[in-house]
Amino acid sequence: MELLKVDSLEVAKEKLYNEYKKGLGIEIEEVLVSDSFNRVIANNVISKVNVPDFNRSTVDGYAVLAKDTNGSSDTIPTFLKVVAESKMGEECKTKIVSGECVYVPTGGMLPIGANAMVMLEHTENLTNEKIAIYEATPEWKNVVHIGDDIKEEETVIKKGKKISAGDMGLLSSIGVESINVYKKWRITIISTGDELVSNEKDYKFGKIRDVNSNLLLGLCIENNFEIVNKFLIKDDENDLREIINDCKKNSDVVVISGGSSKGKKDLSAKVIYELSSTGVLTHGIAIKPGKPTITAYDKKTNTVLIGLPGHPIAAFLLFKLLIVDLYEKITCEKNKSLQKYLELCISENLPASPGRTTFQLVSIENDKAIPIYGRSGLIHTLSMAMGYIIMEENQEGINKGERVKVYYL
């Protein structure tokens, strides 16, 4: 029997990335800021304005010349003349000189000449036109300067950032109403297997319920991809060829799960070979689980073709390691997240697995990483797992109590 000639994970990723780069890349579209949550921004955003664009009060009170308040206290107040009121949302055109002040509400504009705000609590209204000030107030106290938050020409968001709620607020604050983002990848999911059924009414003893369609659907939503087609088909070469050929036209990625191991019914590799401009780039990756994985790229339609193992955990991992990884690499995606892993002690010995990179699912209890065992087909483990640890090809086993990096699942 012919054995798979396997690539390391790094080589498989590199080959796919290099081919994809030769194509048209990921398209860019303009979206409203209100529609931009979790989208990856495609260029730097430079502010055209200062924020604030006027000296703004952070309190309700009186705008003054700081030096006028020198020496003021509860027992020795300073008396100032109120010459105007600054109104929220309006330009304050008044100019004050020594001995004068202007009422300014929180968020309002300081009059020309003023360089500090005295809080209302430290003043007393004597007449309509005269107030007493009971506190010495240093320069620029209770004032946000022009440009204190954001300066004109400042780069406020960098290309590749995944837009957060905070970024949406930031963009609104500088008057940006729409931004360029990378288009969501349109994904086709094809599950193959004579044994698979997609709903209970078709279920008979001996059949297998299709797990990967909903699993991969969930992963697409999680990663902000759009599902454009979803198929469950028999192991029929002609059907598979026809569907992939058709879906290439409106998909950025076609994912075929199942049928990628060298068994009796290995059709995916053959069909993927025929329908991609590169032929098969990788057929077999030296990782556990996930060996029977196929990658290819069709330049004509700018479509990535991925054959994932039928085993759910392997399909899950490879979707992340190949497809999500490629999108992030191409878009330079940077998340604001704290960290992608956590360092914890492992609860038991883990044997080495020479010659291939091993992904071990773990749960976490009492600050310890606890390996979850199960053959790669066991979907239950995926629901329980909180992360995974990676054992490199040449790494020796890990001893109980050793610190390991637990990556987010």
Next chain:
Amino acid sequence: MELLKVDSLEVAKEKLYNEYKKGLGIEIEEVLVSDSFNRVIANNVISKVNVPDFNRSTVDGYAVLAKDTNGSSDTIPTFLKVVAESKMGEECKTKIVSGECVYVPTGGMLPIGANAMVMLEHTENLTNEKIAIYEATPEWKNVVHIGDDIKEEETVIKKGKKISAGDMGLLSSIGVESINVYKKWRITIISTGDELVSNEKDYKFGKIRDVNSNLLLGLCIENNFEIVNKFLIKDDENDLREIINDCKKNSDVVVISGGSSKGKKDLSAKVIYELSSTGVLTHGIAIKPGKPTITAYDKKTNTVLIGLPGHPIAAFLLFKLLIVDLYEKITCEKNKSLQKYLELCISENLPASPGRTTFQLVSIENDKAIPIYGRSGLIHTLSMAMGYIIMEENQEGINKGERVKVYYL
């Protein structure tokens, strides 16, 4: 001037939770598993089936009686008679006895009587009916037992879990096609302020661009809430009353941002007081930033009313600390995430802030938490921040190099 009588954050949360519990709670709806990503499941899921529900081969090869292979090796093969072939997705009704075997593909059903699988690689096809076996194979080698993954009557997902891609696969594997989940909260967002403008064509010098609408919109999407109404209104008591009264009918939460401090234009508290069955529960929380916050609940319409500070960072934090927190508490939401905080050393001294709980935004560089300073109105800091640390009311300052918990933003 009347000062706010403030609650601690814990008291404010407790008051709101206790009132909300007296009402109708959060409704439950049935959704397809394919539509359930990130939804919070409302009851335990108990499997009605075993997974797998037959003894399943994990390899392509021959199902045998393990004892028949005793002593087999490359030089001394065992010869067995092939009596049938198990087909993928079909029941295998064959029963084998000593000396017999059945071909079974990966994922196929073992025949009755078989208790091990010999990999194809360790066999040789001699004639159509006869094979040689070159490896001794222990009992249950290469076989997944009935119920190995999931047992009938086993609780596979617990109430309150936020459904992940893995859970969607798990549910499919046991034939569950729809589940009960808590309804998404329908949120109304109202920004108030004479000075606010929602788009550039209305902008004039002195105006403030509305930041909170898009900021809170992003937070709603992030937390899987649905925005049913979005308003930007002037500081007009009648308008505010009319809109809140109207929106209570189709909203689970009405969020009013701005207008909650005791300034000239504090209308929110008055209107919220009138329109809630509880009156104002909390007016002012002893946290920094975020003091001028209002909570109330209207039992008749089952609506939570929240007045958030106008300052974006305060609004952002309080949305999480009050609204997201309440939804999680009511639904018993449990995420599968690794951990909600990270322990890091702080890069500089932080002064104490007696009498109120302080939330300090931080970024992270070289495994150190770096405080990001800025008055609470400075939206830029929110975009840069990666998390926050909490200093309790009675806590002394934190010294440079001390370990702190950095919570995810």
